[in-house]
Amino acid sequence: MAGKYVLVVDDDPDLVETVAMMLESKGCEVGMAYDGIEAEEAVKKRRPDLIILDIMMPRKDGYVLCAELKANPQTREIPIILLTAVGEAVPSTRYSHADGMATEADEYIPKPIDTESLWAAVTSLL
Amino acid sequence: MTAQAALGGFKILKDVARVSLVSKGRTFPETLFRKVAEHKINLPYATLVSDEDSWGLNLVVEALDKEPLCRLILESYGKIFTVAPRSAVLSVFPHRRNPEISARLFEAFEQQKVEPDALANSPSTISVVLKQELIDSASEALFAPFTFSAYQTPRDWKLAQEGKEKLYKEVVASYQEKKPKVYGLEVYEGQHLVQIKLNRAKITHVGASFRSFARLSANLTFLATSPSHEQGKEILAFSLPALQSEAYGRVVKRIAPEIDFQETPSVVIFSMNGPHFGDRYGIVSDLCGSLGSRQVDLLALSCTIASITGVVPRRQCASALEAIQERFEVPSVIKRE
Numbered sequence: 001m002a003g004k005y006v007l008v009v010d011d012d013p014d015l016v017e018t019v020a021m022m023l024e025s026k027g028c029e030v031g032m033a034y035d036g037i038e039a040e041e042a043v044k045k046r047r048p049d050l051i052i053l054d055i056m057m058p059r060k061d062g063y064v065l066c067a068e069l070k071a072n073p074q075t076r077e078i079p080i081i082l083l084t085a086v087g088e089a090v091p092s093t094r095y096s097h098a099d100g101m102a103t104e105a106d107e108y109i110p111k112p113i114d115t116e117s118l119w120a121a122v123t124s125l126l
Numbered sequence: 127m128t129a130q131a132a133l134g135g136f137k138i139l140k141d142v143a144r145v146s147l148v149s150k151g152r153t154f155p156e157t158l159f160r161k162v163a164e165h166k167i168n169l170p171y172a173t174l175v176s177d178e179d180s181w182g183l184n185l186v187v188e189a190l191d192k193e194p195l196c197r198l199i200l201e202s203y204g205k206i207f208t209v210a211p212r213s214a215v216l217s218v219f220p221h222r223r224n225p226e227i228s229a230r231l232f233e234a235f236e237q238q239k240v241e242p243d244a245l246a247n248s249p250s251t252i253s254v255v256l257k258q259e260l261i262d263s264a265s266e267a268l269f270a271p272f273t274f275s276a277y278q279t280p281r282d283w284k285l286a287q288e289g290k291e292k293l294y295k296e297v298v299a300s301y302q303e304k305k306p307k308v309y310g311l312e313v314y315e316g317q318h319l320v321q322i323k324l325n326r327a328k329i330t331h332v333g334a335s336f337r338s339f340a341r342l343s344a345n346l347t348f349l350a351t352s353p354s355h356e357q358g359k360e361i362l363a364f365s366l367p368a369l370q371s372e373a374y375g376r377v378v379k380r381i382a383p384e385i386d387f388q389e390t391p392s393v394v395i396f397s398m399n400g401p402h403f404g405d406r407y408g409i410v411s412d413l414c415g416s417l418g419s420r421q422v423d424l425l426a427l428s429c430t431i432a433s434i435t436g437v438v439p440r441r442q443c444a445s446a447l448e449a450i451q452e453r454f455e456v457p458s459v460i461k462r463e
Contacts, residue, residue, distance in 0.1 A: 017250035
């Protein structure tokens with residue numbers, strides 16, 4: 001995985017740090033962003049090899065960013081792993097795992113995430 | 127002039143109350159946190175530091191939970207040190223364990239005369255508890271030493287914050303598994319715990335010391351403040367790698383010779399990140415209960431953002447990890463030096 005650049009996007013900075021340290025320990029380079037707008041800017045600055053994207057974030061959520069990146073010919077090939085919040089536990093929101101599955105993301109990991117499953121998804125997409 | 131450091135962002139949690147107390151007795155924190163959990167009181171911020179034979183605690187709760195919390199403390203202990211009803215928590219990230227980030231924050235607050243009431247680090251974030259009326263000056267102060275990729279000015283930041291508070295309680299309430307799931311458990315071995323006792327108004331005066339620790343390339347693996355049993359004094363507890371421990375006392379004494387400085391060599395820092403670990407009820411209680419069941423001496427603890435971090439003696443590391451793994455679902459333990 002040496003030299004692969006992964007962008008981790010979540011509004012929980014501790015989760016970003018945990019995932020970043022896991023990826024760095026495997027040799028990846030890691031970019032960090034904390035909302036959809038910031039992630040969009042980060043993608044413009046440097047094209048990631050993979051994006052790990054939370055859905056429930058301020059300013060621009062993961063659904064919107066995922067749809068925009070997949071609609072753009074310049075970014076549509078970037079693999080996206082969507083972190084779908086709270087599984088099915090909060091049915092009044094549109095942030096369930098089922099809602100996440102309806103997007104064009106390449107992989108879906110429900111929260112609370114299992115870092116081993118996440119790493120397996122990363123390796124299958126890189 | 128020092129160049130600004132690029133950070134990711136900062137968050138502010140408003141309309142919270144800080145409750146501080148100093149207590150005696152080995153099992154008091156465990157008992158109190160169990161009662162807090164039983165009453166389903168979320169703790170967006172909690173720190174605990176042992177101070178000789180007593181404990182200093184800083185707890186932050188939503189404004190509505192202030193009265194129930196105070197009642198529980200009075201029932202358990204009989205007195206409360208301080209209640210600051212209109213408080214806020216400002217959280218700056220990521221610090222990536224670099225003491226330079228803490229140094230810059232302390233110095234910026236000192237220059238702007240922003241006096242923090244309490245401080246604690248999570249693995250990614252420095253959280254500062256303040257009086258709510260200081261939020262504007264504190265957030266403006268951040269734009270001197272730091273740049274934030276998501277916003278150029280305090281006004282940009284304010285515009286970025288509209289959103290999702292309504293979802294917060296529903297989401298927190300959804301994470302009440304019987305055995306809380308941890309994303310990652312990191313263990314920092316070979317650490318050195320330092321406790322500095324000083325007047326609260328002077329907490330930010332230690333910025334220069336932290337700048338020196340950064341020059342030693344020492345990772346800051348723990349930081350928390352708590353009230354001391356000495357009236358008007360605050361304890362700033364932090365840990366750094368033991369490898370250069372002889373230098374830490376020299377640094378602090380050179381910069382502030384009057385400071386009361388204590389060291390605990392050979393400690394271990396463990397940190398668990400999990401869903402809403404820094405704010406949902408029950409996490410601190412589960413950790414204190416599990417360590418208590420194995421007679422592990424918890425020296426200090428912080429629970430903020432989405433992580434809980436503890437300091438224990440090196441000789442009790444194995445017992446502490448066994449206790450944690452019994453109570454929490456831990457996929458893997460990552461040991462770091």
